[in-house]
Amino acid sequence: MAGPLWPRTRRGATDEALIRSVYEEHGHALLAYATRLTGDRATAEDVVQETLIRAWRHAEVLVNGKGSVRGWLLTVARNIITDRYRAKAARPQEVSGAAAAPPVEVDHADSVVDTMTVLGALDQLSPEHRDVLKELYYRQLSVAEAADSLGIPAGTVKSRSHYALKALREVFRQNGGAGKGRRHRSGRPPQQPAGLREVVA
Amino acid sequence: MNRQRHEHEEELLGPYVLGVLDAEDVRRVEEHVGGCLRCREEVAALREMEAALGEVPAEAFLDGPPVGGDLLLQRTLRRVRGEAAAARRRRWGLAGLAAAASLAAVFWTGARVGGGGEPVAAPPPDPSPAVTAAPSPPPAGTRVASATDPGTGARMTVKVTPAAKWVRVHAAVTGVPPGERCRLVVVSRDGKRSTAGSWVVGGQAQAGGQGGAAGGEAKGAALDGSAWVDPADVREVLVENESGRTFVSVPVPAAV
Known part of the structure; x- marks a missing residue:
């Protein structure tokens, strides 16, 4: 259930093994979730990539139980999507043009x-x-x-x-x-x- | 109240709040709950659990890797390698970019602003042997790298294909504000900068093609360019505007 304990030093093979293991275990859930929220597979893949990178940078969270780790990853993905929507909304010239509803609760x-x-x-x-x-x-x-x-x-x-x-x-x-x-x-x-x-x- | 009957009804409270009982069971539960304070409290407590379940998206229960996600994994791994390499370079104090103006723009093979339904963030063809879907192997020494600038939010995936003493550059750029006049710059190991092309970031007028993209950021662009930099000397590829502000810089790993 719980992921293996990763050393804090992030080098070479360890980095890749970490990314791979998160991807293998949680990738499907993450991509499906991001795709539903963004409505766009390419955007969703970007979000998942960013999520995996953040997991790599915060490898210490991966020692928690599987459910908590997945919850963390899904939350990070949702925050990335929300923040992107906010960044867009903050640009005045786009607010008038695209009246898109926020993809997720703000x-x-x-x-x-x-x-x-x-x-x-x-x-x-x-x-x-x-x-x-x-x-x-x-x-x-x-x-x-x-x-x-x-x-x-x-x-x-x-x-x-x-x-x-x-x-x-x-x-x-x-x-x-x-x-x-x-x-x-x-x-x-x-x-x-x-x-x-x-x-x- | 008949104790056995109470227990039977009580076991229906869970499925009742989950909304999966048929009409007959629902009627029985409601009839019972109407006259049973303990069960009313139980229903209230179980409803909170039902609400808690609602905090979790259904996708949370999908396991395994995503279908068709090989490119996504490869891109991510490359970015990790790139960031690790960049961190090493920073430690060596070699990060400063030479200010020399670019000498030439050569063989601009057409900047096209990614429009229509084409996903602008689509990565270039993957050179990794791990991806078997690639129709034909790219030339030896082709490198793909990707980076997102945390400051500007701009992101670029770039493919560098070696030619004789020069390189072809294919880049997918997203997240640069509309209207920016941008250059794609190839930086060599000695700090020399060569412009591989330039373009103006598309505005919202064309943004409709990016269906539902929650990122909603400025138009992405898919660009082809080239530069007279020796393939072995390519250190990084970056996007900057006319006043020299860098939006995103992608370290290019050494050729294998």
Whole structure:
């Protein structure tokens, strides 16, 4: 799950191995996400390249769990896209011409942490719980389809999804303590591995 | 309340807030929740979890490398090599660029402003043997490098193809503000600068072709040029405007 520990010195083969491993593990998710947000594959590839470079520069974040690392990468990609949109909006002559809506919500300060937090929490669920949420929520399958895909009865899909949500809440509860000092909705205390937030922000 | 029944209904609360129950189950849950305070609280708590899931994009669950992403990986690796090399050069104190004006622009083979549907950021053909899709191998010594200037946001991917004592240069440039009159400059190892061509960055009038590009930055340009710099002497390729401001500079790795 967790990436290997990379030495802080960045030289030659280590650099390339690091980029490659991030690309091999997270490239599909990153490119698909960036492509949806930008609506353009070439632009998305630029964004992914920039994201990989930032991961390389901040290799210390890659020692966290897979979910947190992916959350970090997706957040960085989204921020790059948001910042590019902002840069464009800041140029007056283009504001009048292109009335394009921002591709993503502009205020990413808070949701940034949440993507990492939630992915990190999902990582701590059992595979059964994670899978049932993945099928029902993210793949938007029906109960019957999820039952088929997971090879379990429909009734089990329903009850398992219930306990998966409860388990998720338990993870938040354990990791986050009281969640003091952050503007979080109750029951969703923050939880992110050290070092991730500063880099993203 | 029948305890067994309560537990059965309670197990439906999760799928209820996930919105995957059929109408009959929904009716049963709502009927039960209406008279059960504990379950109402449970629903509220589970809804927060459902909202939390919404912070994660569905793409987060795709694993593995992207389909058809070899060029992307190669470009990224080249940039890492380039930046590592640039960092080494900076350490050696060789970064200063000679101020000598460029001596000549030769064989400008047509600057075309990348318009229409063509993705302006498309990298030049890849010389790496790792990419098997390339129709024919590029001439030996062809180098591709790429860089983004963190200050200006301009980005260039450049391909340098060796000829006899001179080079062909193919560059894809994005992120330079519209209207800038730019030069593509080849810098040799002794600091001599040769202009490989010049162009004016397209404005928004043509920007419609860049469908949905969230970057939304100035028009990109795909450029072909050449310079009488010995292929072995090429140190970097940069884009500057008429007043000498550098938008992006790409270190070119030594030929292998």
